[in-house]
Amino acid sequence: MPNATSTENLQILLTYGDVALASSLILLVIFISWRLRLRLTSTLLMAAARTVIQLSFIGLILAWIFAREQWYEVLIILTMMTLIASGAAKNRVKRAYKGLLTDTFIAVSISAVLVTIIAIALILRVQPWYTPQFIIPILGLILGNSLTAISLTSNQLVNAFHEQQGRIEMMLSLSATPFEAVHAPIRAAIINGMTPTLNSMLVVGIVSLPGMMTGQILAGADPTQAVRYQIVTMFLICVSSILGCTLSALLIYRRFFNDRQQLILPN
Structure with missing residues (x-):
């Protein structure tokens, strides 16, 4: 027992x-x-x-x-986590194209790493920055949620470009800019990617007690401190998710149009 x-x-x-x-x-x-x-x-x-x-x-x-607590070992772990998250996000896109892994890596790494740096340097003020007790769990939380948001956005947007090819080309022929022609599917894809995060934020503390908060309480931490940590992590996840979804959508948008502003379907 x-x-x-x-x-x-x-x-x-x-x-x-x-x-x-x-x-x-x-x-x-x-x-x-x-x-x-x-x-x-x-x-x-x-x-x-x-x-x-x-x-x-x-x-x-x-x-x-x-x-x-060696900085280079922590950096290796963080890099491996980011690479694995990028691969997982890429594998969830059904209509993959050449360069998709690069796009997901850029979206995942920039969004997650940027938000993690803000958390470590400005909010928690951890010294030294590579203290593994803080930076590894925080990056892990952010990566896990970001890759879900990015994969949902990427999958829906790529499918939309394929399925709405005729509509997009018609709008281009009517003098619409490439971004105007694809604004609706980009908007829908980003909303779809953000839905799980927003749903979690809407019911947190009422319907569910998130993992970090529950883990800290079970470990004997002060519930008020556990709540503060959870609030911080929820906001960090939200920011990282929207950044990742936006970057992913813009990178995919760039892949599907050439220099002549024509729609192409990369393989």
Whole structure:
């Protein structure tokens, strides 16, 4: 059974047995999948196994990084996180084109890194800046939400350019500028990318308690401090998401028009 500290600072420590008990609950999910013939059993098993393996692996790495606090090691971790997030965002776009990975990397890295720098330097004022306890979790939170927003925006916008090719070319023939011709799909794509973030902000604290806040409270932190951290992270995620969606849309827009302001469909 978990051990707890004094009631003044209650902290429940989970054992491997507790983790195994939680893992066994996946059997219920598998049973539902089998009973309803959802054909998700193999996916569920793979997802559960990857969850355990990936989180255990990153836990060992973070423990090592936290103990050493070397700036170059932290920088390597941050770079790897950004590259993996860029690849994940790219893979969610169904109609990929040459250069999509570069565009997603630019959108993800600029939006996430810029907002992380603001958080570390101006809000938290962490010294030194590469303190892994702060910069790695913050960048991870921002990247996770940014890649979702960017992938939703990119996927919808690329599909719109393909599906609305006739309408866009008609507007161009009627003397509309390229941006005027595609403003409506760009707007719709950015709104679509921002929807998950905005939905979370609208119900946070009423319907849901976000992960960072819940984790801090379970770890014994002062709830008021946990709330402040959560407010900060929600605003950081919102800014990063809108920056990422906008950059992604503009980069895709640039790819789909040539120097003669003609619509092209890159492969």
